[in-house]
Amino acid sequence: MSNSHLFLKSGFIRTPSQNGVGRYVCQLQRVVLKFCKNNGSSRGMRDFIESGLVDFAKNNPGIVVYLKPRRHRTAVISAEYLNGDKQYINCRNFAKEEIIKWLNLLKTQSGNTTGFRYRKLLHTDHPSIQGPWTPYTFKDPAENLAKFPDQDLSRPKHLPKTATEELLELFQRSSLGSPEGKRAE
Amino acid sequence: MSFCRHAALRATRLVLRQVQTPQITETRNIKRWVAPVLKQLKRRMDQVGPEAPTPRSSYLEWNYEAEIFAFGKRLREEFDRKVLKQALTHRSYVTREEDKAKEKGLEFETIECNHQLIKQGGALISQCVRNELGGKYPKDVVEALHGHLTTVDMLAHVGLHLGLKDIVQTAEFPVENETLADTFKAVVAALEVSQGQERVQLFVKDFLLSQLNGKDVYDVWAPDSPLDYLRSLLPKQEIESRLCNKSAVNTILANYQVGLYCNKKLLGLGWGESVEIAKDTAALDAIQRLSYGK
Numbered sequence: 514m515s516n517s518h519l520f521l522k523s524g525f526i527r528t529p530s531q532n533g534v535g536r537y538v539c540q541l542q543r544v545v546l547k548f549c550k551n552n553g554s555s556r557g558m559r560d561f562i563e564s565g566l567v568d569f570a571k572n573n574p575g576i577v578v579y580l581k582p583r584r585h586r587t588a589v590i591s592a593e594y595l596n597g598d599k600q601y602i603n604c605r606n607f608a609k610e611e612i613i614k615w616l617n618l619l620k621t622q623s624g625n626t627t628g629f630r631y632r633k634l635l636h637t638d639h640p641s642i643q644g645p646w647t648p649y650t651f652k653d654p655a656e657n658l659a660k661f662p663d664q665d666l667s668r669p670k671h672l673p674k675t676a677t678e679e680l681l682e683l684f685q686r687s688s689l690g691s692p693e694g695k696r697a698e
Numbered sequence: 699m700s701f702c703r704h705a706a707l708r709a710t711r712l713v714l715r716q717v718q719t720p721q722i723t724e725t726r727n728i729k730r731w732v733a734p735v736l737k738q739l740k741r742r743m744d745q746v747g748p749e750a751p752t753p754r755s756s757y758l759e760w761n762y763e764a765e766i767f768a769f770g771k772r773l774r775e776e777f778d779r780k781v782l783k784q785a786l787t788h789r790s791y792v793t794r795e796e797d798k799a800k801e802k803g804l805e806f807e808t809i810e811c812n813h814q815l816i817k818q819g820g821a822l823i824s825q826c827v828r829n830e831l832g833g834k835y836p837k838d839v840v841e842a843l844h845g846h847l848t849t850v851d852m853l854a855h856v857g858l859h860l861g862l863k864d865i866v867q868t869a870e871f872p873v874e875n876e877t878l879a880d881t882f883k884a885v886v887a888a889l890e891v892s893q894g895q896e897r898v899q900l901f902v903k904d905f906l907l908s909q910l911n912g913k914d915v916y917d918v919w920a921p922d923s924p925l926d927y928l929r930s931l932l933p934k935q936e937i938e939s940r941l942c943n944k945s946a947v948n949t950i951l952a953n954y955q956v957g958l959y960c961n962k963k964l965l966g967l968g969w970g971e972s973v974e975i976a977k978d979t980a981a982l983d984a985i986q987r988l989s990y991g992k
Contacts, residue, residue: 535904577773
């Protein structure tokens with residue numbers, strides 16, 4: 514993230530109104546193509562209107578397409594989404610293919626996402642399946658039957674073994690300490 | 699001949715030279731008038747204040763027929779166009795149009811409003827929701843979920859995201875939530891008229907019931923006293939509550955863990971800052987486990 518992105522609005526990916534859980538609804542509801550009939554900068558837009566617009570409208574009957582010719586001004590795509598967002602795309606000197614690409618972007622978006630920084634590219638409402646930690650989560654079941662005060666449970670857990678304890682353990686492990694060794698005597 | 703023409707041209711030139719032509723001097727400088735004009739315009743715009751929002755239907759690029767067509771296609775439903783138009787027309791719009799016609803002294807063709815469709819749609823939605831949830835949850839939960847789903851805000855939210863806001867025909871602007879909710883109901887009724895009950899069931903399931911996605915049922919519904927409710931679920935069975943764990947007793951962070959048992963089987967576990975609260979949360983947990991069959 515660069516410095517210029519610090520003050521952008523930021524957030525997580527979200528779907529408007531649980532779109533796609535039941536049925537997918539294209540969120541682009543309306544698109545207005547503004548262009549000039551004789552200016553060279555709208556040439557790509559005019560090409561698109563001549564050869565690609567009918568196909569676009571046929572494939573996307575849920576999007577209302579308006580054409581707005583206006584003299585000597587830059588070609589513009591103005592898109593309106595179901596959530597009320599509006600988006601303008603300046604199409605000065607765009608080729609027909611570029612306009613098709615932009616329209617495809619608009620119809621696959623859920624709203625106007627320009628000027629918006631995603632904090633992450635994934636998001637979950639339930640980051641933990643197990644739930645939060647509680648004081649009883651990893652408790653030893655043996656502690657349920659312990660009677661307090663208990664010498665073992667009362668001493669700090671992180672202390673190393675004392676020399677006496679180690680010696681005792683060694684003795685237990687040796688032939689003298691074990692029950693078999695005693696029997697051998 | 700050529701001499702004559704030459705002489706005439708010369709004469710006109712002489713005449714023209716004597717006429718005082720206004721001196722237009724073209725200078726290519728910085729245009730010092732631009733900034734003051736823009737400043738003045740800005741000042742006036744600030745004085746007037748921001749422009750009031752206008753309904754989308756008042757724009758030049760607006761075709762109501764196309765919008766209605768796209769509405770049905772967007773939702774992948776085949777609406778009867780006449781009924782859909784009626785469903786989108788509110789009574790306030792009709793009266794406003796009537797007044798307009800009276801003022802102009804024109805004859806007014808009556809437009810049908812969606813008053814009846816709203817009632818039908820409301821009943822249809824309730825029926826569909828209850829049908830869909832009835833098999834999965836106990837009656838109290840179904841009623842709570844039904845109440846949650848049929849609030850004005852929820853219906854308006856769903857209606858807004860179907861694109862109703864711009865195509866509703868009503869006198870008020872901006873459109874209020876209640877109007878949007880009513881329109882959604884009317885649209886459901888219109889769908890029933892055009893396509894029948896089965897499609898309505900699917901429609902409500904896809905658009906309204908999907909709002910429960912990611913939501914815990916027990917966020918929406920909670921009984922007043924969970925322990926009593928649990929007892930009513932398990933009649934004739936003794937429910938025993940045991941203190942399983944406690945920590946930091948007599949401090950501000952005191953917490954207790956209580957388990958509810960029935961015939962030495964754990965029903966539910968709950969936590970709380972006092973034993974009573976822990977019992978209640980344990981009962982909620984038990985209800986949850988019972989209904990989910992964990």
